[in-house]
Amino acid sequence: MTSTSSSRPNCDYCGLPVPQPLLQRRHPEPDGPRYCCYGCRFAAAISAEDGTAASARWTLTRLGLAIFFAMNVMVFTMTLWSYDVYEPDLSDPLTATFAQLLRYLCLLFSLPVLFLLGKPIADNAWTNLRDGVLSTDLLLMTGVVAAYVYSGWSVLAGQGQVYFEVGCMILVMVTLGRWLEATGRLKATEALDRLQNLLPATVTVVTVDGETEQPLESVQVGTRLRVRAGQRFPCDGRVVDGCTSVDEQVFTGESWPVLKTVDDTVLGGTSNIDGDVLADVTAPPRGGAFGRLLEIVRQARNARGRYQQLADRASRIFFPAIVLIASATLVVHGLTGGWDRGLLAALSVVLIACPCALGLATPMAVWAALGRAAERGVLFRSGEVLERMAGIRTVCFDKTGTLTTGHPHVDAMVCDPSTSDEELLQRTTALAAASTHAFSRAICRHADTRHIRPSRPQAVTTLPGRGIEGTFDDGIGPVWLGNDALMRERGLTLAAPLEEALQSALDAGHSIVLAGWDGQVRGLFVLHESLREHAGQALDDLDLLDCHVHILTGDHRSRGEALARRLGVPVHAELQPEDKVRLVLELAEDGPVAMTGDGINDAPALTAADVGIAMGCGTDVSRDASEVCLLTDDLARIPWALTLARQTVRTVRQNLAWAFGYNAIGVVLAATGRLHPALAALLMLVSSVLVITNSLRLGYQPIDGEADTSDSGPDQRSERKNDPDRERIEHETALETLALQEAGS
Structure with missing residues (x-):
């Protein structure tokens, strides 16, 4: 994935991309700080991100003064409203003069609000327009200025209604709303900042x-x-x-x-x-x-998934659509009920249709989820991967190094009667030392405990999926170290004692490595692999999430069958890398598939899957074959990540449903004149706060302790498989209890 920072500069406050220009291909070179919205510009000024403490104090003072003047305007306006309720005698000079004085006071006290809060919004609208971005701030300020101009003319002319309180409340509500949005964005992206502060x-x-x-x-x-x-x-x-x-x-x-x-x-x-x-x-x-880790999180945060693209397309349509609706509302109400009412109705349309909630619906949830996942050692390459993860219905695991610890040890070594232990170890250790396979490392460790010095091979060749071939300078032909398929392929015969030991080990489900030369198998190593600590619990949790689990391995079929009996899931054995790819593609016909592997040997299968999950990426976070990197080898992270992805998509859908429904109903009410502009501004603020709150809940998604893992070993898992209903009830009860605890906190 390539970074988008070169084509889309990031906000200097929250670090997110600034809006894409509509009239230009590239952003002009910035001549100062860049902000993705007016809220970030305002919040940055308050927090002194790009200024001095004095400027921050002045920004807060400006907001406080604006609220003070707006409250006075509301008091004067309510007094004027009392004239409509009690209908005093305006023929009395004193009463008429007092009414006119109240109108002038509304004008006088509202002008500071327009200057203190309206000017920054107007500046932001002009900056966006200069950069080719059509923002709702432009429509908003057009309506507010029109309301001020009409009200000012009414005061000077001594007739008509005044709507200064509308303009003041809109400016205050919009400013507070945008500030809350900006701080919400920062909250959703603060996980990256915490990483940077390390x-x-x-x-x-x-x-x-x-x-x-x-x-x-x-x-x-x-x-x-x-x-x-x-x-x-x-x-x-x-x-x-x-x-x-x-x-x-x-x-x-x-x-x-x-x-x-x-x-x-x-x-x-x-x-x-x-x-x-x-x-x-x-x-x-x-x-x-560390830099690669930060870059993965940053790229994932800036990338846009399917739901984000849907919201972006809707937001682009919103601006021209709202311009048309607001214009039509102004004309219709102006001709039928008066231009002052038409102006208020049009202003209500602009306010209620402001796509703030729609613009926040997807990114807020995705940013919060990506940040939470990064804190818990799960790196998603993009928001789109998070969305695809939510649809996973089948999870495949590589066995060695993924489901198992990757650190097998030699349980037994059996030699042909004509071959000594020392000779077998000298030759096999020389070949094993040239390989990074877990079985090869186990043989080398076993040789170290016996204090055997390996022979010096002339040449060593790796045979993928089968073993190793090497030659020595002592006149003996090629020596092979690998599985029984390699031995059969090279035509090596197996003596009776070795055949009996081989069959016994296979029946017990152990892994076997054979060695041979001169037409005969000379010895075998019986290896034991331990499952990871929470492997059984992870498989149980995936089962509770209605995910089918398959284990893919290149081991002998009998070992696969033994593992299948032990874990109670399908195990596909004797698979070459290309066989794993074929199987993943077959399983994908029934629904999206995730493949979990070490990110190196399983790269083809990871790439073929809908979502590739690489284990233990802590020292190699730039691993390209996978779309999800786990910084730890804890398999419990996989069902947790799947749960997080599903909850994120559910939250995104809730946010989008609310944003579309709220805008659609609100525009109809505003266009028909049933929604006052001040109420529309308040509803816009409430809508954004609801979306922000709903999204930020993902930042507290539980990861540890969803269920008791103390009895999650493979043997206990086999017992629980015999009573799936009891196990399901236990897990659901534990998850519900944890959810209630989280809600309470």
């Missing part, structure tokens, strides 16, 4: 002249830094002196410290717990693994 503002640079404190931005690759206990590493680097424990939870999700010594790699954003170390910078500030 890096220190200054660093300790070590040179031949001593140590100096410098800004983080001044650090370059090759700079030597001192990082003391309790500080965070500001950049990716390599330890050159010292020893410490490092908390890498921001990347791996694991709270257990990792020991780092000389020549070990450290990642920016991780915490130095208890040591004082020197490290050479290997990536620029905000680059490396």
